[in-house]
Amino acid sequence: MRKALAVPAVAIAAAAFPLLTVSAASAHEGAHSYQADLGSVNMSGVTGTGMVTLDGNTATVMIEATGLLAGSPHAQHFHIGALGECPSNDLSDDADGDGFVSVTEAAKYYGAIGTSLTTTGDTSPDSGLAIDRFPTAEGGSISYERTFEVSDDVHQAFEDGTAVLVVHGIDKDGSGAYDGDVMSDLDPSLPMEATAPAACGALEVAQMGAAPAGGAETGAGSTTGTENTAAIGVGALAAAGAVGAGAVAYRRRQAAQA
Ligand SMILES: [Cu+2]
Numbered sequence: 001m002r003k004a005l006a007v008p009a010v011a012i013a014a015a016a017f018p019l020l021t022v023s024a025a026s027a028h029e030g031a032h033s034y035q036a037d038l039g040s041v042n043m044s045g046v047t048g049t050g051m052v053t054l055d056g057n058t059a060t061v062m063i064e065a066t067g068l069l070a071g072s073p074h075a076q077h078f079h080i081g082a083l084g085e086c087p088s089n090d091l092s093d094d095a096d097g098d099g100f101v102s103v104t105e106a107a108k109y110y111g112a113i114g115t116s117l118t119t120t121g122d123t124s125p126d127s128g129l130a131i132d133r134f135p136t137a138e139g140g141s142i143s144y145e146r147t148f149e150v151s152d153d154v155h156q157a158f159e160d161g162t163a164v165l166v167v168h169g170i171d172k173d174g175s176g177a178y179d180g181d182v183m184s185d186l187d188p189s190l191p192m193e194a195t196a197p198a199a200c201g202a203l204e205v206a207q208m209g210a211a212p213a214g215g216a217e218t219g220a221g222s223t224t225g226t227e228n229t230a231a232i233g234v235g236a237l238a239a240a241g242a243v244g245a246g247a248v249a250y251r252r253r254q255a256a257q258a
């Protein structure tokens with residue numbers, strides 16, 4: 001009897017959400033929104049969220065991150081061309097045993113720089129270490145927003161699910177500055193602390209403005225794990241709300257300073 005009841009329940013769920021399923025599908029036309037939940041790398045304690053809207057190759061990027069080395073610049077990039085994943089938040093990928101998961105050691109997960117998320121000027125990989133054009137973490141936080149053009153390969157990486165948001169720069173020894181004896185694998189004139197990844201998040205399709213979309217996709221039999229789909233949907237909405245609120249606060253601060 002219980003089993004007999006379960007089948008109609010699924011049928012009802014599927015019948016109840018056809019319009020929501022359509023609205024989720026229509027969100028894939030025009031602008032596409034992606035979100036990344038930033039988790040710590042190198043046990044940095046850094047967390048945050050990233051939101052990216054792609055309209056053609058025009059990207060609007062918002063990043064909110066906390067727990068960063070205060071008063072220091074933090075390189076940040078879209079990385080592309082690998083697995084679209086992040087290293088775990090421990091030293092299991094520290095292949096050379098220098099105490100850091102370096103960019104080189106993390107590249108098998110998130111790939112090479114596709115876009116440099118600078119505050120002004122060039123955003124190509126050439127500006128990957130243009131440290132004077134990356135955000136400075138006042139009070140240990142970054143609130144970044146910029147609209148610019150990405151390259152075709154970066155756009156493709158978003159569509160392929162291999163784009164990853166990475167924020168660099170950690171204060172592993174707690175000295176309050178980028179220093180130490182280990183030098184960067186990217187630029188031997190810089191301390192490893194300045195370039196090692198601090199936070200990382202895969203950029204995944206966001207279900208913006210469609211609160212029940214995650215649930216609807218679950219009911220419709222999405223290709224992803226059904227248990228996780230609902231949770232991801234809720235997480236995406238929470239992240240979208242947090243970033244939206246942060247962006248508003250940022251604009252208010254900018255307006256107040258003007
Ligand atoms: Cu990077």
